[in-house]
Amino acid sequence: MNPSGASGRRSTLIALASTLVFAAVLVLVVSNAPGWPAVERAFFNGEVFRESLEVIPEAFLVNVKIFLIAEVLILPFALLIAVLRSLPGPVFFPLRALAVVYADLFRGIPTILVIYLLGFGVPALGLSWLPIDPLFWGLVALVLVYSAYVSEVYRAGIESVHPSQTAAARSLGLSHVKALRFVVLPQAVRRVVPPLLNDFIGLQKDTALVGLLGVVEAFRQSQIEVASTFNYTPYLVTAILFVLLTIPLARLTDWLVARDRRRQLAAGGAL
Amino acid sequence: MRKALALLLLVALLGVTAACGSDDDEAAPATTAPATEATDTEAEATTEEEPDPCAKEELVTVVDGSLTIATDNPAFPPWFQDEEGAPWDPTTPATGLGYEAAVAYAVAEQLSFTQDEVRWVVVPFNNVFRPGPKDFDFDINQVSYLPARDEAVDFSDSYYDVEQAVVTLKGSEFASAASLADLQDAKLGAQVGTTSYNAIVELIQPAQDPAVFDTNNDAIAALKNTQIDGIVVDFPSTGYITAVQVPNATVAGRLPAGEEYFGLVFEEGNPLRDCVNEAIAALQSDGSIAQFQEEWINTAAPPVLE
Amino acid sequence: MSAPPALVLAGVRKSFGKHEVLRGIDLELAPHEVVCLIGASGSGKSTLLRCVNLLEPVDKGRVLLGGDEITASGVNLDRVRRRVGIVFQAFNLFPHMTVLRNVTLGPTKALGKRRSDAEEDALELLGRFGLADRAADYPDRLSGGQQQRVAIVRALAMEPELMLLDEVTSALDPELVAEVLSVIRELADAGMTMLIATHEMSFARDIASRVCFLDDGVILEEGDPEQIFTAPREPRTQQFLQRIVAAGRL
Numbered sequence: 001m002n003p004s005g006a007s008g009r010r011s012t013l014i015a016l017a018s019t020l021v022f023a024a025v026l027v028l029v030v031s032n033a034p035g036w037p038a039v040e041r042a043f044f045n046g047e048v049f050r051e052s053l054e055v056i057p058e059a060f061l062v063n064v065k066i067f068l069i070a071e072v073l074i075l076p077f078a079l080l081i082a083v084l085r086s087l088p089g090p091v092f093f094p095l096r097a098l099a100v101v102y103a104d105l106f107r108g109i110p111t112i113l114v115i116y117l118l119g120f121g122v123p124a125l126g127l128s129w130l131p132i133d134p135l136f137w138g139l140v141a142l143v144l145v146y147s148a149y150v151s152e153v154y155r156a157g158i159e160s161v162h163p164s165q166t167a168a169a170r171s172l173g174l175s176h177v178k179a180l181r182f183v184v185l186p187q188a189v190r191r192v193v194p195p196l197l198n199d200f201i202g203l204q205k206d207t208a209l210v211g212l213l214g215v216v217e218a219f220r221q222s223q224i225e226v227a228s229t230f231n232y233t234p235y236l237v238t239a240i241l242f243v244l245l246t247i248p249l250a251r252l253t254d255w256l257v258a259r260d261r262r263r264q265l266a267a268g269g270a271l
Numbered sequence: 272m273r274k275a276l277a278l279l280l281l282v283a284l285l286g287v288t289a290a291c292g293s294d295d296d297e298a299a300p301a302t303t304a305p306a307t308e309a310t311d312t313e314a315e316a317t318t319e320e321e322p323d324p325c326a327k328e329e330l331v332t333v334v335d336g337s338l339t340i341a342t343d344n345p346a347f348p349p350w351f352q353d354e355e356g357a358p359w360d361p362t363t364p365a366t367g368l369g370y371e372a373a374v375a376y377a378v379a380e381q382l383s384f385t386q387d388e389v390r391w392v393v394v395p396f397n398n399v400f401r402p403g404p405k406d407f408d409f410d411i412n413q414v415s416y417l418p419a420r421d422e423a424v425d426f427s428d429s430y431y432d433v434e435q436a437v438v439t440l441k442g443s444e445f446a447s448a449a450s451l452a453d454l455q456d457a458k459l460g461a462q463v464g465t466t467s468y469n470a471i472v473e474l475i476q477p478a479q480d481p482a483v484f485d486t487n488n489d490a491i492a493a494l495k496n497t498q499i500d501g502i503v504v505d506f507p508s509t510g511y512i513t514a515v516q517v518p519n520a521t522v523a524g525r526l527p528a529g530e531e532y533f534g535l536v537f538e539e540g541n542p543l544r545d546c547v548n549e550a551i552a553a554l555q556s557d558g559s560i561a562q563f564q565e566e567w568i569n570t571a572a573p574p575v576l577e
Numbered sequence: 578m579s580a581p582p583a584l585v586l587a588g589v590r591k592s593f594g595k596h597e598v599l600r601g602i603d604l605e606l607a608p609h610e611v612v613c614l615i616g617a618s619g620s621g622k623s624t625l626l627r628c629v630n631l632l633e634p635v636d637k638g639r640v641l642l643g644g645d646e647i648t649a650s651g652v653n654l655d656r657v658r659r660r661v662g663i664v665f666q667a668f669n670l671f672p673h674m675t676v677l678r679n680v681t682l683g684p685t686k687a688l689g690k691r692r693s694d695a696e697e698d699a700l701e702l703l704g705r706f707g708l709a710d711r712a713a714d715y716p717d718r719l720s721g722g723q724q725q726r727v728a729i730v731r732a733l734a735m736e737p738e739l740m741l742l743d744e745v746t747s748a749l750d751p752e753l754v755a756e757v758l759s760v761i762r763e764l765a766d767a768g769m770t771m772l773i774a775t776h777e778m779s780f781a782r783d784i785a786s787r788v789c790f791l792d793d794g795v796i797l798e799e800g801d802p803e804q805i806f807t808a809p810r811e812p813r814t815q816q817f818l819q820r821i822v823a824a825g826r827l
Contacts, residue, residue, distance in 0.1 A: 120489070123496035132498050134482070164668035167632055168728075172683035172735060173659030182682060186673050214460055214482030214493050224483060227397060227464025230423050 041231075048233040052225050056234060059221035060241045063207040066139055066217070067245075070207075071200055073143045078150035083180060085155060099151070106148035112209055114141045119213035138210030146203050153195045157188035197253040201246050218242075325546035327383040332408050332543070338384045340375050341394040341407035348511040349567045350413060357515075361391040370507070370567035371411045374430050377559055378535070381550035397464045400424045405538040409547060413505055415466040416534045425544045428551050429532035430560060431568075435470040436509050437523040437576070439501040440494065448523045451475055451576050457500040458482065460490040467503040470526050475503075491516055507568045524576035581644030583608045583739055583770040584629065589638035591624055598624045600794035602638070606739070606772060611765045613781035613802070614774040616791035617817060622774035625791065626741045629772065630661040643738055659687055662732030663741040667748045669728035670716040676703070677712040680731045688735065695734075702730050706760055722753030726760050733764075740764065742773040778821055782806050790814045 030036060084092075085099040106114065118141045123132035131137075161184050169179035189196075211220035218238045225234035322329055333339045342351065345358035351369035353359045359366060367376055367386070379389050392407055399410045402423035415433055416426045437454065439446045445457045454475050460482040461468040471481045482499050484490040490502045495517055504512065509522045535551075537544045554560050584606040591599040598621045606612055614622045627633040629640060631647060631654050640648045647657045670679050680699040684690040690698075703709045706726055716724055725745050732740060742761065746754045758780050765771060765784050775781055781788055782802045789799040790811070798811045809815050 120492045120496065123498055124492070132496055134493070134498055162668045164665055165671065167627075168663075168665065168669055168671070169682075170655075171630055171632065171658055171661075171663045172731075173655045173657075173687040174683070175655050178686055182686060183671050187671075190673070211483075212485060212489070214484050214489065214499065216480055216483050220463065220483055223463050224468070228419065228469075230400075230402060230419060 043232045043236055045231050045233045048225075048229050048231045049237060051229075052222065052234040052237040055225065056218055056221050056237050057241065059216055060218040060238070062135075062210075062215060062217040063204070063242075064245065066135070066142065066207040066210060067200075067204050070139055070142050070146065070203060074147050074150055074203075077143065078147040079154055079185075081147060081151035082154035082158060083177075083185075085151070086158060086180070088176060103148045103151055106145050107152070109145075111141070111145045111206055112212070114145050115209050115212055117141075118144075119210075134213035135210065135215050138213050138215060142203065142206060142210075146199060146206075149199050150196060153192045153199060154188065156195075157192035158184055160191055161187045193256050194253050197249055197256075201249055204245055204249075205242060324542065325382065325549060330382065330543060330546065333406060334390065337388050337390050338379050338382065339390050339392060339407045340379075341392045341399070341405075341410040342371065342412045343396050344393040346371075346412075347508065348515075349507050361393050365389070365391060370431070370563055371413075373563040373567065374554070374560070375411050377554050377563070378547055378550045381553055382546060396462075399536050402539065408537070408541075408543055410536040412536075413508070413533055414536050415531050417466065424539055425537040425541060426534035427537070427544055427547050429534060430551055431507075431533040431564070432528070433466070433531040433533055434506040434528045434575075435467055435474075435503055435526040435531075436506040436573070437475075437501045437503055437526065438494070438509055438512055438517075438520050439523045440497065440517070441519045441521050443500055445500050446521050446523050448576060449574075451526075454501070454523075454576070460484060460493055460499040460502045461504070462487045462490060466531055467505065471503050474526055494520065510568075522573045524573050527575055527577060580608055582606060582641070583610065583643060584772065585639070585641040586625075586629070587639045587641070589625075589628060589640065590636045591621075591628055591633060592636055598794055599628065602794075602796060604789065604796060604799075606770055608770055609768045610786050611769075611771045611773065611784055612787045612789060613785040614772065614789050614791050615776075615778070615781060615817075620791045621794050622791055623743050626663065626743045626772065626774055629739075629741055630658050630663050632663075655687070659683075659735055660738045661741060662735055662737035662739070664725065664728045664732055664743065664745050666744045670724055670731070672716050675713055675715055676708070676719070676727050679716070679727060680734050683731065683735045699730075699734055702734055703727070706730055706763075720753055721749045722756045725749065725757045729757075729760055729764075738770065740769050740771045742771060742775070744774050744776065747776055778806065778818075790817065792817070 033039075081099050081102060084095045085103075087095055115138055119134050119137040122130060122137060123134075158180075165183055165187065166179055169183040170176070174182065208217060208219035211217050211223075216224075218241060222234035222238040226232055342361055344361050346352075346361060346369070347358045348356060349369060350371040351359040351361075351366075352372075353363075353366050353368070359369065359372075365386075366372065376386060376389065379386075394407065394410055394412075396412055396414070399412060399414055400420040400423055405424075409427070411430075413433075414420075414426075416429075420426070437445075437448070437459070439448075439457075445454060448454050448457075451474065455477055456479075457477055458479050458481070459471050459475065459477055461471055461484070463483045463485060468481065468483060471477065482490070482493060484493065487502070487504060487508070490499070491512065493499045494502050501523060503526070506522075506525055513520045513522060535544075535547060537547075551560075582605045584604070586602045586604040589599055589602040590597065602621075602625060604612075614625065616622055624633060628635050629642075631640070635648050638648070639646055642657065642660060646652075670676075671682070674682065677696060677699055680703065681690075681692065681695040684695040684698070685692055700709055700712060703712055706729075708723065708727060708730065711719060711723060711727070716727070719727065729740075729742075729745070745761075746757050749757065754777070758777065761771070761773070761780075762784055773781070773785070785802050787799060788802045788805045789796045790805065790809070790813075791797070792811075792813050798805065798809060798814045805814070806818065809818060
């Protein structure tokens with residue numbers, strides 16, 4: 001559909017008009033619903049909003065800290081799993097099998113269970129050389145779980161690189177690992193930036209699960225506020241904070257994709 | 272093009288109709304129990320006497336002919352227990368054992384309900400005092416009266432005056448705390464939304480922010496793991512905790528008593544509350560409440576930390 | 578003492594699953610020979626080439642490179658591949674690297690050359706084939722013909738004993754074919770031993786010292802180009818050539 005030109009202009013107008021009508025209808029229906037005043041008080045209370053802003057953002061820093069550290073750890077660890085999975089030949093079968101078991105296990109067990117098992121279970125073993133800090137184990141749990149998902153994303157990227165690229169690299173006499181390192185992975189990683197960052201956006205939310213272990217992060221703090229005020233507006237504050245965190249990541253994804261799009265369309269042989 | 276516009280118009284019309292239409296049936300704020308209408312026969316008040324509003328026939332309950340009581344699952348000693356002294360599961364047959372069980376059945380008896388006419392439902396602690404209609408006649412679950420809570424629900428008079436207490440592990444430096452100041456450096460924990468949590472941040476005010484958990488069980492797990500130094504719970508619960516759940520735990524001390532008390536929780540505006548208050552008053556004056564406390568609640572109390 | 582053959586395939590067999598693609602290939606290349614493989618699609622030309630540099634493991638038979646048996650057990654495959662250059666029909670170049678980096682990757686990372694030396698040599702090589710001014714470009718800026726020429730240069734940068742060319746002009750627009758063929762001709766004139774799979778019959782006729790007709794997994798007929806193209810002995814060779822002529826490619 002050509003956006004310029006007469007037919008394009010008409011369809012843009014229709015799109016605009018229908019969006020406006022839909023929005024107007026939505027506002028009308030919601031604000032005239034019988035429960036609306038109560039919902040408005042319960043979720044959009046200005047005073048509770050302001051009070052919450054005094055405590056929740058500080059707790060949100062815990063989520064941000066967890067998220068940043070986890071990301072830094074997940075990127076290389078997941079890559080390692082994906083590479084292990086790709087090692088060829090019977091001699092590497094144990095490593096490949098290990099990678100498969102790892103990915104299946106940590107994608108299979110619900111994240112919340114992993115958090116409980118590691119956060120309460122491991123310290124209960126009483127091994128003095130292991131840390132007991134719930135924040136530490138919450139972080140470990142998130143890294144283990146998300147590395148499993150991200151390793152699959154890497155794997156999809158690796159497999160999307162044309163096999164001739166690997167063939168060309170091996171034909172130059174590069175070892176499997178060097179071929180991966182210089183030829184396959186640079187292409188693979190660029191291609192999977194959107195699903196990769198998508199998983200990270202999910203990770204940002206799951207940092208809230210660390211609250212189960214007693215750590216007071218944003219969601220737990222908003223729970224405390226909700227419990228003492230009987231008003232759900234603190235949840236709204238937390239939601240907004242999470243969305244504000246997501247937006248930069250989403251725009252970064254778009255920018256990275258656009259920048260690499262040209263190079264991704266690798267000339268095959270004929271142009 | 273014409274079709275698109277027509278469709279738009281139709282959608283708009285429907286939307287506006289829906290919006291305006293819903294004005295008519297403003298749901299009245301829930302003040303009465305939402306369930307069955309009172310189809311019981313009106314008392315034959317053919318005489319000049321007014322019918323006793325607390326007579327069994329006059330009571331409007333969630334399930335006609337029964338008294339529906341709510342508590343959490345599992346329900347812990349000394350409040351509820353099974354024959355072996357373990358926590359009770361309200362979805363299993365009732366035993367009547369435990370302080371709150373005793374109080375609940377005593378109140379039911381005052382209202383002329385037999386034991387068979389009492390039915391139990393499960394409601395998680397933090398949902399009890401949320402505003403809105405309830406599926407129970409009253410809830411009994413160590414719910415402390417708080418003005419903020421009282422705006423959302425109605426409380427009965429006290430059936431137990433509460434003290435909070437601090438539980439630590441036996442070897443901990445905080446086990447020998449003699450005053451609130453001694454707890455300053457402790458990492459404490461409590462369940463979210465409880466007066467125990469409030470006691471930490473308002474009374475003790477330790478240097479470190481407390482750890483906050485979904486349930487007391489999680490807090491206890493953290494205590495066992497030495498991930499926290501102590502937990503704050505209501506004093507009677509410490510008995511079961513130190514005897515069964517964490518045998519190497521000890522009660523470091525009680526916190527200064529305020530005016531905190533446990534009340535039965537009712538849906539806002541439920542007239543049953545007044546009848547129950549009468550029942551509680553009767554049980555106080557005839558010594559039943561005191562007897563239950565002596566029977567079920569550990570009275571050997573450690574000192575109060577000031 | 579005469580030099581050993583540049584390449585020997587003895588009784589080479591290769592199957593993919595149940596399908597036997599190479600059914601006993603016997604082939605010898607003397608140093609500096611240029612041998613062209615012709616045959617229908619699916620006759621096994623690509624597979625044959627990929628067996629020479631062991632991209633495909635051989636099921637039966639032996640391959641000897643300059644007298645060394647590379648199909649023996651315990652052979653370091655990476656080392657072997659550095660001695661053989663191969664250029665494919667498509668997807669040769671690494672799209673995320675410049676032309677120069679494409680060419681220097683092998684010498685630096687596989688041969689251990691210093692980066693500056695490798696770049697110097699690469700630029701010289703690119704210059705010889707008129708591509709020096711594209712050194713800083715990414716492959717997507719080059720025409721198909723230029724890309725294939727760079728691919729050939731990249732293989733040459735490894736200083737191989739033998740070059741394998743797998744239908745390197747088949748995916749190109751006709752007007753770009755000539756520039757690639759002229760590069761190959763230059764290599765042949767300079768004495769490079771080459772095994773070329775191709776559909777370009779007139780080119781094969783021109784450049785090859787020997788032509789092998791591959792049919793259904795065996796070398797059905799081989800001989801000097803004149804003989805093969807004008808007086809093929811085998812009926813199937815005749816059929817194949819007739820079809821080529823009818824398609825206007827000879």
